[in-house]
Amino acid sequence: MGAPHVVEIENVSKRFVIRKEKSLKERLVNLRRSNLHKEDFWALRDIDLQIEAGTTVGLIGPNGSGKSTLLKTVGGIIQPTSGEVRLRGRLAALLELGAGFHPDLTGRENVYLNAAILGLSREQTDKHFDAIVDFSGIERFIDTQVKFYSSGMYVRLAFAVAVHVDPDILLVDEVLAVGDEPFQRKCMDRIRGFQHDGRTIVLVTHSLDQVLEICDRAVVLDHGSIIADGEPRDALRALRSEYDQIRQDELAHQREAAETVTVTEATPAAAVAPPAAEVTAIEVLDTAGDPVDTVRPGDDLVVRVHLRADDPVTNGFVGIAIENTMGLLLYGTNSKLLGVPLPTLSGESSFSFTLPGLSLGDGSLVVHAAISSEEGTELHRLREGAVLASVTDDSSIGLVWTKPLFARLDA
Numbered sequence: 001m002g003a004p005h006v007v008e009i010e011n012v013s014k015r016f017v018i019r020k021e022k023s024l025k026e027r028l029v030n031l032r033r034s035n036l037h038k039e040d041f042w043a044l045r046d047i048d049l050q051i052e053a054g055t056t057v058g059l060i061g062p063n064g065s066g067k068s069t070l071l072k073t074v075g076g077i078i079q080p081t082s083g084e085v086r087l088r089g090r091l092a093a094l095l096e097l098g099a100g101f102h103p104d105l106t107g108r109e110n111v112y113l114n115a116a117i118l119g120l121s122r123e124q125t126d127k128h129f130d131a132i133v134d135f136s137g138i139e140r141f142i143d144t145q146v147k148f149y150s151s152g153m154y155v156r157l158a159f160a161v162a163v164h165v166d167p168d169i170l171l172v173d174e175v176l177a178v179g180d181e182p183f184q185r186k187c188m189d190r191i192r193g194f195q196h197d198g199r200t201i202v203l204v205t206h207s208l209d210q211v212l213e214i215c216d217r218a219v220v221l222d223h224g225s226i227i228a229d230g231e232p233r234d235a236l237r238a239l240r241s242e243y244d245q246i247r248q249d250e251l252a253h254q255r256e257a258a259e260t261v262t263v264t265e266a267t268p269a270a271a272v273a274p275p276a277a278e279v280t281a282i283e284v285l286d287t288a289g290d291p292v293d294t295v296r297p298g299d300d301l302v303v304r305v306h307l308r309a310d311d312p313v314t315n316g317f318v319g320i321a322i323e324n325t326m327g328l329l330l331y332g333t334n335s336k337l338l339g340v341p342l343p344t345l346s347g348e349s350s351f352s353f354t355l356p357g358l359s360l361g362d363g364s365l366v367v368h369a370a371i372s373s374e375e376g377t378e379l380h381r382l383r384e385g386a387v388l389a390s391v392t393d394d395s396s397i398g399l400v401w402t403k404p405l406f407a408r409l410d411a
């Protein structure tokens, strides 16, 4: 049997009412009525999520997909419109910059206030006070009103309180990102300590590397719904394809917008349509031209990229990337970096990259290819157009392979 659920989110939906300014015409027609019209907006739709004790879950997704709203619902700051959230254990949350802090109180007073809200008595807070201030690193300002704090100082103090109140569940929104690098590293160390203690952490982040580094599970939100939930690498794959789709939709939108600009109008730079082009296939071959699905240290590899340009692409460039299945880039290059100008592409074309003596460590690899315009706009990326396995002699671990000469020096 698995660990007990400490967070249970059942069928949670959240509706916001957005008020929009009416257009001038509408205002004139309805002179006496309000200048605002209201619209329902569902930030979360039917979210079901159970989180087991001791896990670290990353909530990821595009801007506006509902991550913070979901975290705030778990933190009790937002009430769901329907559905239910159940928690087991003490919760500490770092949700919004300055949330839980009173601007007119000093840092010291806010530590006591905040700790009290999180369930600590005055005596318990006394015991932790020095450690909290020490962790925050803002000792000099502890008796200053927090309205004079920088965003980084707020977050330092808030995180310091949150991690010292002995929470079973820690919720962390993107706010940590406003801390400077040494502080972020310190927070990450503390979060790892929490994981080691078997506490539960739910964090919202845009740093996909962070998700791979510390999360056991990742949940991808899109338009208020869960579109993937599972192993971080699988969830990230789903998110990356979602980002590719968003990018393609944006490009299509730009093309459409540019088409509606009449020829008589002066064409602003933004109205120049990005050309339509696509990477149609990727092949991985050996130098004899035979397809390969395994690469061994020292092998020469040929990556063929097939393209179709529906509009002419002038001075564009084509590139490839080899990643491991965790999404870590192992190798990437393109015709621009190689200093090879491409002819104007129109219709179908193919290019090959010969990679002599590739020496990668053991593992599964994926190959992507992309076509970009002269300005560097990525017109299309074919993700995971080819997969292959890198197999070595097991004499080493890591992303690259080499055969070292090993010798004792004092013999």
Ligand SMILES: Nc1ncnc2c1ncn2[C@@H]1O[C@H](COP(=O)(O)OP(=O)(O)OP(=O)(O)O)[C@@H](O)[C@H]1O
Pocket: 016, 017, 018, 041, 043, 061, 062, 063, 064, 065, 066, 067, 068, 069, 070
């Ligand atoms: N109080 C509110 N009133 C109206 N709409 C809101 C409110 N809070 C959030 N929203 C809307 O709900 C949607 C989800 O917002 P949320 O902050 O949860 O997204 P997010 O995934 O955390 O985004 P980001 O990555 O940009 O931080 C957005 O469209 C946002 O405008």
